[in-house]
Amino acid sequence: MTMANAMFLLLAAMPFLSLLLLSPSLALNQDFCIADLPRGDTPAGYPCKPQAGVTADDFYYRGLNTTGPTINPFNIGIASAFVTKFPGVNGLGISAARVDFAPGGVVPLHSHPGGTELLFVVEGTLASGFISSATNQVYTKTLYKGDLMVFPQGLLHYQYNLGNDTAAVALSSYSSANPGLMILDFALFANNLPTDVVSKVTVLDELEVRKLKALFGGSG
Ligand SMILES: *[C@@H]1O[C@H](CO)[C@@H](O)[C@H](O)[C@H]1NC(C)=O
Ligand SMILES: *[C@@H]1O[C@H](CO)[C@@H](O)[C@H](O)[C@H]1NC(C)=O
Numbered sequence: 001m002t003m004a005n006a007m008f009l010l011l012a013a014m015p016f017l018s019l020l021l022l023s024p025s026l027a028l029n030q031d032f033c034i035a036d037l038p039r040g041d042t043p044a045g046y047p048c049k050p051q052a053g054v055t056a057d058d059f060y061y062r063g064l065n066t067t068g069p070t071i072n073p074f075n076i077g078i079a080s081a082f083v084t085k086f087p088g089v090n091g092l093g094i095s096a097a098r099v100d101f102a103p104g105g106v107v108p109l110h111s112h113p114g115g116t117e118l119l120f121v122v123e124g125t126l127a128s129g130f131i132s133s134a135t136n137q138v139y140t141k142t143l144y145k146g147d148l149m150v151f152p153q154g155l156l157h158y159q160y161n162l163g164n165d166t167a168a169v170a171l172s173s174y175s176s177a178n179p180g181l182m183i184l185d186f187a188l189f190a191n192n193l194p195t196d197v198v199s200k201v202t203v204l205d206e207l208e209v210r211k212l213k214a215l216f217g218g219s220g
Helices: 003-022 184-189 195-202 206-216
Strands: 076-081 095-101 106-111 117-123 126-131 138-143 148-151 157-161 168-174
Touching: 076 106, 095 106, 095 157, 106 184, 184 195, 184 206, 195 206
Parallel strands: none
Antiparallel strands: 076 095, 095 168, 106 157, 117 148, 117 168, 126 138, 126 157
């Protein structure tokens, strides 16, 4: 094989080699892999930013220092430090989020398809629970300042503020750099599936579906 051929084969194999390097089921075989976001996500994570350009700032994120964008109509703000915001967690199987609950604030039923969540109550009192997929068993707890609760990967779960006139704050960490967030109400009622189809697949009457589509911004 000529040198040119060998180089060509190596270059052709690069995308597959980098997939192997980034596979989340394998430990990184390098110290870190700061996500090069503009090059796009792959099933195994983002390609690495060239090591020579890596600085301490790549391992640091200030985006949780304040309340994140409000999620309406739930009276909460969520700031996330997933890989898309915090490229330093790429390939490390970890990320975080901050949730601020106004009085009456609710994190509605949702799941993280990609990771398990560990929630820590920084301030306030929360009602919290999840539902098993095997038997629809519910596991609920009242969480006080300083408490931890774990929500297994993919399972539907919720929290809400039990303080009538006090705010609550929680910090969550995830066993994935990109755990994903699927909010059940948005999945059902913020889409453009025709109302009669949503009605059929949820057993809700069409009037209720139309009301919920109007509330969550769905069409159809
Ligand atoms: C939060 O961080 C931003 C920079 O990302 C900074 O401008 C802001 O002053 C910080 N806010 C607080 C409350 O520290
Ligand atoms: C919140 O309000 C409810 C209903 O008025 C009351 O039963 C409950 O004790 C209040 N909780 C707190 C923490 O003040």
